[in-house]
């Protein structure tokens with residue numbers, strides 16, 4: 001994953017010192033792009049061990065349209081706990097907007113799949129999680145916002161677009177805000193997997209995942225961890241196998257994914273900025 005190491009080096013060398021909502025402080029750049037050709041292997045960082053289970057369950061949770069952390073917790077995934085209210089609710093976050101935009105019963109995921117099958121030359125194959133009408137009031141707590149029908153956090157992976165050429169499906173994501181140490185390795189693997197799943201159910205090969213960033217930042221308390229990561233040698237990418245019998249995006253379960261030849265360096269711990 002040279003692309004990821006290049007991003008880390010770019011931000012360490014060129015980042016602006018910038019304060020942020022969490023009070024942690026960051027080094028940040030505005031605007032950056034990475035490309036991953038999915039035929040070259042599954043883009044999972046090898047210079048620290050990633051927890052694939054969290055990535056897969058989170059993605060299945062988005063696809064289900066679920067926005068309560070109970071499903072994640074039942075499957076041992078803790079990454080959204082800090083933002084949920086006492087009932088586990090996060091408000092109308094990703095899954096809600098994908099499957100029921102603005103609570104108007106607009107199923108963006110279903111519609112984009114129908115267009116991918118019927119009119120793959122379309123330039124209108126987008127899904128937006130960004131919905132200005134449910135943005136939180138930052139003077140209130142996460143749970144107060146949820147009680148008011150707002151999202152606990154505005155979506156970071158804000159919208160994505162599909163593109164078909166030569167029988168290959170590509171996906172480009174616009175991520176408005178990116179935590180390079182903790183969030184980004186998850187986001188890359190998640191959208192790469194999602195692109196492969198969408199390609200399979202729509203009858204295409206997987207093409208590229210293109211990751212475009214707004215504010216790409218390294219929290220000041222992650223610099224040491226990233227320097228350790230940069231000192232490690234980059235290993236060959238693993239392969240991801242999907243159960244080829246699945247033809248409907250909602251039918252995938254955890255057991256339909258098999259990661260092969262993932263030989264990462266050991267995990268590196270870092271604190272999540274809340």
Ligand SMILES: Nc1nc(=O)c2c([nH]1)NC[C@@H]1CN(c3ccc(C(=O)N[C@@H](CCC(=O)O)C(=O)O)cc3)CN21
Nearest residue numbers: 051054078079080179182183186268269270272273274
């Ligand atoms: N500051 C911040 N960074 C994020 O990446 C982030 C947020 N906030 N808020 C919302 C979601 C939640 N996401 C998270 C939250 C925690 C981890 C995390 O702690 N990862 C650890 C443990 C992984 C595990 O338990 O599976 C890691 O080492 O990757 C990763 C992504 C991504 N998002």
Ligand SMILES: O=c1ccn([C@H]2C[C@H](O)[C@@H](COP(=O)(O)O)O2)c(=O)[nH]1
Nearest residue numbers: 021154156157177178179183184187
């Ligand atoms: O999928 C995700 C979700 C969140 N993040 C990061 C990006 C920021 O560091 C925080 C969100 O804070 P904002 O103040 O709302 O920008 O979470 C991520 O990298 N990936």
